[in-house]
Structures are given as C-alpha cells and as structure tokens.
Amino acid sequence: MCGYVLEMYGITKDYYGNRVLNDVILKVRPGEIHGIVGENGAGKSTLMNILFGMPVIYNTGGFQGKIRFCGVETAFASPRQALESGIGMVHQEFMLIPGFTVAENIKLNREPLKSTWLAKLAGGRMNRLDWPKIISDSKAALNTVGLGIDEMLPVAGLPVGYMQFVEIAREVDKQGVKLLVFDEPTALLTEAESEQLMSSVRKISDSGVAVIFISHRLDEVLRLCDKITVMRDGEVVASMGASDPGATIHRIAELMVGREVVRPSYPKRTTDPGDDDIILSIQDLMVDMPGEEVHGITLSVRRGEILGIGGLAGQGKIGISNGVMGVYPAQGRVIKDGTEIPLNNPAEAYRQKLAFLSEDRKNVGLILDRSVENNITVAATLVKSMFQKTLGIGRMGIRIRDKKSARKFSEEMIRDLDIRCTGPSQLVRRLSGGNQQKVCIARALALEPEILLVSEPTRGIDVGAKQRILDLLVNLNREKGMTIILTSSELAELRQVCDRIAVIYGGRLVDILSPDDSNARFGMAMSGRRAEASELTRRPTAS
Amino acid sequence: MQPMGKAPMPMDKDRECEVLGQGFKRGLKDSLKYDLGNALRNDLSNAMRNFLVQNIVPITFVIVCLLAVRWSGKPLAFLLQEVVFRLSRNSFLVLSLVVPVMAGLGLNFGLVIGAMAGQAGLIFVAAKQIPGILGLLTACLVALPLALGLGYMIGKIMNMAKGREMIAGMILGFFMNGVYQLVFLFGIGTVIPFSNKDMMLPSGIGLRNTVELVSVKWVLDELLMVRIGSVRVPLATLGLSAVLGALITWLYRTKLGQDIRAIGQDMRVSQVAGIQVDRTRIVAMMISTVLGAFGQIIFLQDIGTLNVYDSHGQIATFAIAAILVGGATVSRATVGQALLGTFLFHLLFIVSPYAGQNLLGSAQVGEYFRVFVAYGIIAVSLALHSMQQARAQAGLKR
Numbered sequence: 024m025c026g027y028v029l030e031m032y033g034i035t036k037d038y039y040g041n042r043v044l045n046d047v048i049l050k051v052r053p054g055e056i057h058g059i060v061g062e063n064g065a066g067k068s069t070l071m072n073i074l075f076g077m078p079v080i081y082n083t084g085g086f087q088g089k090i091r092f093c094g095v096e097t098a099f100a101s102p103r104q105a106l107e108s109g110i111g112m113v114h115q116e117f118m119l120i121p122g123f124t125v126a127e128n129i130k131l132n133r134e135p136l137k138s139t140w141l142a143k144l145a146g147g148r149m150n151r152l153d154w155p156k157i158i159s160d161s162k163a164a165l166n167t168v169g170l171g172i173d174e175m176l177p178v179a180g181l182p183v184g185y186m187q188f189v190e191i192a193r194e195v196d197k198q199g200v201k202l203l204v205f206d207e208p209t210a211l212l213t214e215a216e217s218e219q220l221m222s223s224v225r226k227i228s229d230s231g232v233a234v235i236f237i238s239h240r241l242d243e244v245l246r247l248c249d250k251i252t253v254m255r256d257g258e259v260v261a262s263m264g265a266s267d268p269g270a271t272i273h274r275i276a277e278l279m280v281g282r283e284v285v286r287p288s289y290p291k292r293t294t295d296p297g298d299d300d301i302i303l304s305i306q307d308l309m310v311d312m313p314g315e316e317v318h319g320i321t322l323s324v325r326r327g328e329i330l331g332i333g334g335l336a337g338q339g340k341i342g343i344s345n346g347v348m349g350v351y352p353a354q355g356r357v358i359k360d361g362t363e364i365p366l367n368n369p370a371e372a373y374r375q376k377l378a379f380l381s382e383d384r385k386n387v388g389l390i391l392d393r394s395v396e397n398n399i400t401v402a403a404t405l406v407k408s409m410f411q412k413t414l415g416i417g418r419m420g421i422r423i424r425d426k427k428s429a430r431k432f433s434e435e436m437i438r439d440l441d442i443r444c445t446g447p448s449q450l451v452r453r454l455s456g457g458n459q460q461k462v463c464i465a466r467a468l469a470l471e472p473e474i475l476l477v478s479e480p481t482r483g484i485d486v487g488a489k490q491r492i493l494d495l496l497v498n499l500n501r502e503k504g505m506t507i508i509l510t511s512s513e514l515a516e517l518r519q520v521c522d523r524i525a526v527i528y529g530g531r532l533v534d535i536l537s538p539d540d541s542n543a544r545f546g547m548a549m550s551g552r553r554a555e556a557s558e559l560t561r562r563p564t565a566s
Numbered sequence: 567m568q569p570m571g572k573a574p575m576p577m578d579k580d581r582e583c584e585v586l587g588q589g590f591k592r593g594l595k596d597s598l599k600y601d602l603g604n605a606l607r608n609d610l611s612n613a614m615r616n617f618l619v620q621n622i623v624p625i626t627f628v629i630v631c632l633l634a635v636r637w638s639g640k641p642l643a644f645l646l647q648e649v650v651f652r653l654s655r656n657s658f659l660v661l662s663l664v665v666p667v668m669a670g671l672g673l674n675f676g677l678v679i680g681a682m683a684g685q686a687g688l689i690f691v692a693a694k695q696i697p698g699i700l701g702l703l704t705a706c707l708v709a710l711p712l713a714l715g716l717g718y719m720i721g722k723i724m725n726m727a728k729g730r731e732m733i734a735g736m737i738l739g740f741f742m743n744g745v746y747q748l749v750f751l752f753g754i755g756t757v758i759p760f761s762n763k764d765m766m767l768p769s770g771i772g773l774r775n776t777v778e779l780v781s782v783k784w785v786l787d788e789l790l791m792v793r794i795g796s797v798r799v800p801l802a803t804l805g806l807s808a809v810l811g812a813l814i815t816w817l818y819r820t821k822l823g824q825d826i827r828a829i830g831q832d833m834r835v836s837q838v839a840g841i842q843v844d845r846t847r848i849v850a851m852m853i854s855t856v857l858g859a860f861g862q863i864i865f866l867q868d869i870g871t872l873n874v875y876d877s878h879g880q881i882a883t884f885a886i887a888a889i890l891v892g893g894a895t896v897s898r899a900t901v902g903q904a905l906l907g908t909f910l911f912h913l914l915f916i917v918s919p920y921a922g923q924n925l926l927g928s929a930q931v932g933e934y935f936r937v938f939v940a941y942g943i944i945a946v947s948l949a950l951h952s953m954q955q956a957r958a959q960a961g962l963k964r
Contacts, residue, residue, distance in 0.1 A: 103840060106840075114838075118835045118838050118839070119835060120828055120831045120832045120835050120836070121831065121832070122827075122831045123827075123828070123831065127824070131828065131835075131836075131839045131841075132825070132828070132836070132839040132840050132841050134821060134824055136821055139820070142820075147821065148820065148821045148822035148825065149820050149821070149822060150820060150821050151819050151820055151821075152819055152820070152821065152824055
C-alpha cells in the first residue's frame with residue numbers, strides 16, 4: 024500500500040500566457056477525504072482537468088509539474104486512462120441516460136457479459152448482457168451509497184437528488200477505484216440529501232478510497248473533510264487538517280477571498296448617493312434563468328451609485344440583470360423613478376432608459392459578423408429610431424438609414440472609448456475581447472441610458488484591458504452621473520469600483536457589504552452565511 | 567342539584583360518542599368505499615387513456631381498415647390471401663428500419679440506397695441467368711459488399727449531419743439515385759462489360775427499363791408454400807422475416823444492442839461513458855442498409871419484374887409509412903410495431919380501391935386515399951416528433 028494515493032507537485036499551467044495554476048501541491052492519502060475550496064477561477068477545475076488528462080490541457084500546451092499516482096509517476100493522457108487507473112469522477116451535471124433503468128445506468132458501458140457463439144465470429148459486442156449480475160451488482164452499489172430504490176426504475180422520473188446518488192453508485196461499482204473526485208456534488212441537493220450524501224461519502228472513504236471533495240459550502244467541507252486545501256488565484260494558500268484549531272469557517276473564508284484590494288483613487292463625488300434618492304427599486308424579483316435562478320430578491324439602487332452584485336457562479340447573481348431587462352422570464356416588480364417597468368419585455372426596459380451589457384457578449388451582446396458601426400448603432404436604431412432619415416414628404420416618407428450620422432457617432436465613440444480597430448467598418452469578430460466590450464459599451468451609450476446594467480464585463484478579457492474597461496465604467500459614472508449595476512464573479516473587481524456590493528447566494532440576497540468590509544465577511548457571505556456582528560469581533564485576525 | 571345535574575352527563579357523553587363514533591365509522595366507510603372505487607376507476611380510466619393515447623395511430627388504422635374491409639365487399643379469404651402475400655413481400659424491408667430508430671438516427675429514408683444495392687445483385691443474377699435459390703443467394707452475395715460500403719458511407723455522412731439524419735438520408739437517396747442511373751444507364755456496356763444483350767437498350771449502352779427476373783421469380787415463395795384452408799402461405803419468405811424479427815430482438819440483449827440503445831438516447835453521456843458513438847451509429851446504418859438490400863431482393867423475387875430505374879423509388883416512403891402505422895415513432899420502434907404496421911398498411915392498400923369503387927363509384931378515389939395516407943402519416947409523425955422534442959427541450963431548460 025502506498026503512503027499517498029495521489030501526489031501532485033509543482034503543478035503550473037498557463038493558458039495563452041495567462042498563468043492559472045502556479046506551483047500547486049496536493050497530496051491525498053488512502054481513505055482521506057480531502058476538501059478543496061476556492062472561488063470561481065481559483066484553479067480548482069483546471070487542477071482536476073490536469074489530473075484527468077483532459078484534452079483541453081493538452082490542446083493548450085500541457086502543464087508543468089509531477090503527478091504520482093500510488094507512488095508511480097504518471098501523467099494521464101486522456102480521461103479514459105485516468106478512469107482505467109482507478110480515478111473516478113462524480114460530475115456536476117448528471118451523466119445519466121434518462122430512458123435507462125438505474126441498473127443500466129450504473130453499469131453503463133461496463134455491463135457484465137455472457138459469451139455467445141456469435142461473439143466468437145463477430146466480436147465481443149455480440150455477447151449477451153448478464154442481467155442477473157447487472158442487477159446484483161447495482162443492488163450492492165446502491166446499498167453502499169445508502170439509496171434504497173428499485174434498481175429497475177427508469178432514471179427519468181427520479182428526483183434530482185437521487186440522480187446524484189445513482190451517479191455515485193456508478194463510481195462505487197467500478198472495480199479498483201482508489202480515488203474519487205466529487206465536483207460540487209451538493210450544489211443541487213436539498214439539505215437532507217446533502218446529509219445523506221456526506222454519510223455515503225464517509226462510507227466510501229472508510230473502505231479505503233481516497234476522496235477529493237470540491238464544494239462551495241464551507242460548513243460541509245469543515246464537517247466532512249479530514250484535510251482542507253484552500254486555493255486562490257491559482258495557488259494553494261493553505262492546507263490544513265480539519266481538526267486544526269485554525270480551521271474555522273471565517274478563517275477559511277478569509278483565505279479564500281483574501282487578496283490585497285488596491286482601490287485606485289477614483290475622483291470623489293460632490294454628493295454621495297444615499298438611500299433618500301432611489302432610482303430603481305427591485306421587489307421580489309424571481310427569474311427563471313437556467314443555472315442562475317433568482318428566487319425573490321428585493322434591492323434598491325441609489326441614484327448615481329455603482330452597485331456591485333457578487334456571488335459564486337450559479338447562485339443567481341447573473342439572473343438579476345437578465346430578469347430586469349426581460350431577457351429571461353421574470354416575476355416581481357421593478358420600479359424606476361416611480362413608474363413600474365413591465366417585465367419580460369426588453370424593449371420596454373430600453374424605453375425606460377435602462378441599457379444592458381450581457382455576460383454573453385459573443386451571442387447576445389454583439390453581431391460578430393457586422394461592422395463596428397453597425398453594432399454601435401443597431402440598438403439605438405431599433406429602440407429610439409436614431410440614425411435614420413426620412414425619404415419623401417412628411418408622413419408619407421419611408422425611413423431609411425442615415426449613414427452620415429451613424430458614421431459620425433461611431434467615429435466619436437471609437438475616439439472617446441479608445442476602441443482599437445481599423446475603422447468603423449471593421450468586423451467586430453476581428454477585435455480583441457476588450458475592444459469588443461467597448462463596442463458593447465458604445466452601443467449602450469447610444470441609447471443614452473440612465474442606468475447601465477453590466478454583466479461580467481471583464482470575462483474573457485486580458486488583464487490590461489480589464490482595468491481599462493473598469494476605468495471606463497467609473498468615468499461614465501462620475502462624469503455622466505450614470506447609475507451602474509455591475510455584476511461580476513470577480514470580487515476584487517467589484518471591491519475596486521463599487522460603492523456597495525450585494526452578495527447573492529442560492530438565488531437570494533445574503534447581505535449588502537461595503538467594499539471595505541473584511542475578507543472574512545465577504546467569504547462567508549459568498550458561501551451563504553451572513554456574518555453576525557459577534558462572529559466578526561471574535562475573528563482572530565483583522566485584515 | 568349536583569347529582570341530578572351530573573346524572574345525565576355520562577349518558578349525554580355516551581350518546582355523543584356513539585353518534586360521533588357511528589358518524590365517524592359511516593364517514594370512514596363511505597370515504598373508503600368512495601376512495602377505493604374512485605381510485606380504481608381513476609386507475610382504470612388512466613390506464614385506458616394512456617393505452618389509447620399511446621396507441622392512437624394503430625387503433626385508428628384498425629378502425630379504418632375494418633370499415634374499408636366492410637365497404638370493399640370482398641370475401642375474407644381473398645383479402646387474407648392478398649395480405650399474406652404482401653406481408654411476406656414487405657415485412658423484411660419494414661423490419662430493416664428498426665435498428666436505426668433504436669440508434670437515434672430516426673427513420674431511415676436512406677433505405678432506397680440499400681434497395682439499389684439489392685437490385686444490383688438481382689441484375690447480376692438476371693444477366694447470368696443463375697436459377698433458383700442459388701440465384702437468390704448469389705444476388706445477396708453481390709449486394710452484401712455494396713450495401714456494406716454504402717451503409718458505411720451513409721453512416722459517415724449522418725455522423726456529420728447529427729440531428730438532421732432523416733433529411734440527410736432522404737437527400738442522399740436522391741443523390742444516389744442519380745449515381746445509380748449513371749451506372750446502369752451509361753456505365754453498362756461502356757465501362758462495365760455486359761454480355762446479356764437482351765437486357766440492354768438497342769444502342770448497346772445502358773439497361774432496358776424492365777428486367778424479367780425469370781430465373782429467381784417466386785423461388786423463395788415457392789420453396790415452402792403451405793395451404794391453410796384456401797389461403798396459400800409462403801412459409802419460407804414469412805419465416806425469413808420471423809427470423810429477422812427474432813434476431814433484432816436478440817440484438818437488444820447484446821452489448822452492441824445496449825450501446826445502440828444508449829447512443830439513441832443520449833450521445834454525449836454515452837461518449838463520456840466510453841461508448842464509441844460514431845462507430846456504433848455507422849454499424850447501425852450498415853445493418854439497416856444490408857437488411858434493406860436483402861429486403862428488396864425478397865420483395866422483387868415475389869414481384870418477378872424489376873423496373874430498373876423505378877423499383878427502389880418509393881421503397882423507403884412506404885416502409886416508413888408502414889412502420890409508423892404500426893405505432894412506431896421517430897425515436898421508438900419495435901419488431902411488433904413493424905409487423906403490425908405492415909399488416910395494417912397493406913390491408914388498407916388492398917381494400918381502399920374496392921372501397922372507393924363501392925362507395926364513390928371510382929377506384930381512383932381509393933387509390934388517392936392510400937397515397938394520401940402514406941404521406942400523411944409520415945408528415946403527422948414528423949410534426950409530432952419535433953413537437954415532442956421542443957417540449958423535451960423546454961423541460962430541460964426548466
């Protein structure tokens with residue numbers, strides 16, 4: 024038996040010159056439950072991708088560092104190889120075939136077979152399935168995970184929580200599994216189901232299988248895991264035993280978030296926005312955006328502020344802007360300056376002087392195969408009939424594009440926003456991410472909005488350009504007095520530019536924090552816990 | 567006062583309890599009776615409704631067929647004879663559609679391509695005048711490599727056109743029809759040496775329109791012709807279809823069958839589980855094409871005449887209409903549905919001209935009706951399928 028099942032040393036990975044993992048060390052013993060926590064983009068998934076030898080790693084130039092599995096130095100060239108060597112993965116999204124029974128899913132592509140004469144002629148795929156063995160194996164696996172259901176039920180009708188257990192049963196059933204990776208397994212489960220999941224994870228680890236447990240729920244990680252590794256910005260910032268005195272929720276939360284936030288000295292306003300002047304009031308907003316559902320949020324936006332909306336991926340923060348703008352089906356009330364904006368109607372939202380920069384820049388935000396000028400002017404043309412002139416006399420005329428004014432406006436925008444392009448007629452597809460984002464901003468500005476909703480403005484943009492986009496937003500806020508609602512997964516970015524930051528968890532508002540609040544407070548809010556004042560005063564180190 | 571006041575109390579209480587108890591009991595009984603009865607009735611009516619909804623197409627066709635049989639005024643023995651022949655002639659072709667549906671490739675409109683391979687085999691046999699069962703086997707042997715190759719090609723193309731397999735198959739059929747005509751209209755006598763001058767056009771290039779399949783006509787049918795009452799039953803031909811049906815059912819239980827079912831349901835999950843999705847789809851397409859070739863050979867030995875440029879034309883359409891009449895859908899088909907559908911569809915084919923003659927004084931109307939039915943059922947089935955898909959997708963989003 025080996026001392027460690029898995030040892031990873033000095034793992035370093037660049038994506039196109041962008042370092043996402045730096046000298047990561049991870050060691051897991053047999054029978055150990057090893058928690059990995061970190062924000063989105065901390066490098067957890069990349070680390071797992073490297074472990075599994077995912078094609079995405081090799082297509083982007085491989086990685087540096089050493090992996091030893093059971094004491095033998097290896098680097099898996101494909102997921103298949105990793106699986107065959109005894110690493111199992113419980114996926115975040117379900118890898119189940121709905122029309123198959125539970126048993127068929129557990130044994131998918133690993134069905135025990137009985138040999139037939141035809142198989143000797145035509146190859147192994149003509150062997151018959153050994154049904155009695157399929158059923159008995161599945162029963163045993165289901166027992167291990169503690170799910171008492173009929174293995175002959177079709178998966179299609181099962182509750183979501185059960186599907187997760189079926190998936191775990193499949194991994195458990197695999198012979199010779201030495202390491203099992205759970206990628207946020209409790210994200211979709213109810214509390215009771217999470218409890219059961221944790222007890223079956225414990226059972227699995229008791230049988231000597233090592234477990235890597237990736238989760239956002241810090242309390243779960245603390246209760247379940249033997250060791251915890253905290254990652255931040257591609258580095259391991261701490262590795263501790265769960266029973267260490269330092270292993271507390273707010274200590275971990277602090278480590279997860281804690282990076283130096285440099286607040287550039289943006290110009291001060293003459294009057295600070297306050298609660299006495301509310302420009303937009305969101306009441307009981309529910310949004311049905313797949314993967315980012317919002318379950319009732321009430322939020323007031325002050326005139327002239329930059330309001331940040333933060334939280335982990337999948338918790339619903341992105342759903343808010345999309346709901347307000349009518350991009351996804353929504354319920355509730357949104358009131359701007361005393362008039363209610365009808366929901367589910369993007370045109371109406373634009374008419375009320377709201378503008379939106381979508382997080383899905385390439386599909387929703389831009390028409391990639393049109394020119395810069397087209398992209399800048401299209402929204403204003405549609406919503407406000409700008410950049411048009413009338414041919415004919417009076418009401419009899421037809422309205423056509425006014426090329427001159429459109430050209431003039433886009434040239435202005437290219438100059439003001441410093442969009443790097445060969446000219447207004449260049450295709451947007453050819454621009455870099457940062458410049459594409461600026462085109463989006465220019466298009467929003469053409470609408471002359473009072474409120475600008477910005478969703479993930481720096482996603483997929485290189486580091487230098489990120490800062491320019493943020494500076495641009497702050498300028499708009501300070502100079503034009505535009506109210507900005509900025510949604511971002513990058514907390515540092517929010518803390519840099521926002522006046523207040525609303526943290527969303529599970530589709531609900533957890534807390535509204537000041538950018539100067541402590542790391543621990545942010546970390547806890549992002550894992551769904553509103554830090555009580557008493558807890559914060561007990562905190563061991565102030566940041 | 568007190569004793570007097572106390573005395574009636576227990577009585578009252580008892581009576582109260584009694585009344586309450588009775589009421590309760592009665593209520594319980596009633597509610598039980600009501601609930602049980604209702605539940606049973608509900609269950610039954612639910613089961614009935616489910617059965618009806620799921621089998622609405624075959625049920626409708628049974629009714630239409632019964633009516634048409636009545637209106638046709640033909641004796642049952644005559645109809646039975648016709649149906650038996652048509653069943654023996656067509657069911658192999660219809661069965662060849664089952665495997666691609668299982669594999670999620672939808673209804674194989676590319677079946678015409680398999681039929682072309684079968685016809686190539688028959689043309690070879692007719693040219694060489696190979697008689698009897700040996701002739702049929704030779705035709706199959708010639709068709710087999712052609713069908714395997716073409717099936718591989720269809721499979722490859724369908725892997726490129728995932729999600730649009732049916733239209734791809736149909737267009738491929740049209741395309742291959744052009745290639746087929748090129749080969750037999752211009753290739754024969756120029757590139758391909760051909761000795762049988764009787765089968766060729768007077769110019770010496772290309773085949774005549776019709777080829778009499780003298781050497782293999784009815785050889786399979788007559789191999790084992792059994793008389794049951796006044797009905798002659800070609801047992802050998804029917805037996806082949808039965809064997810094929812059994813083979814397909816058996817395939818379900820093999821590893822290959824399980825893989826085919828898995829990829830038919832979810833390609834991505836199958837891929838992640840390590841099933842070779844593209845390869846399995848190609849295998850399914852090859853199986854279907856080869857079966858289509860054999861099916862066409864069986865079909866044509868019964869007809870006895872090969873329309874070189876025409877016989878394969880509507881093979882796929884009619885086979886697909888038949889399997890749909892049996893209750894199959896784009897995503898679900900069984901051997902039973904294929905056989906039932908062939909029976910009903912061809913019964914309707916037989917009786918509708920007579921029924922049209924008797925009802926409306928024109929056999930043409932019945933003729934129109936059956937063409938209308940064939941294309942109509944396909945159109946409705948395709949529309950239903952895309953509706954279901956849209957609903958499933960909406961469900962996924964939720």
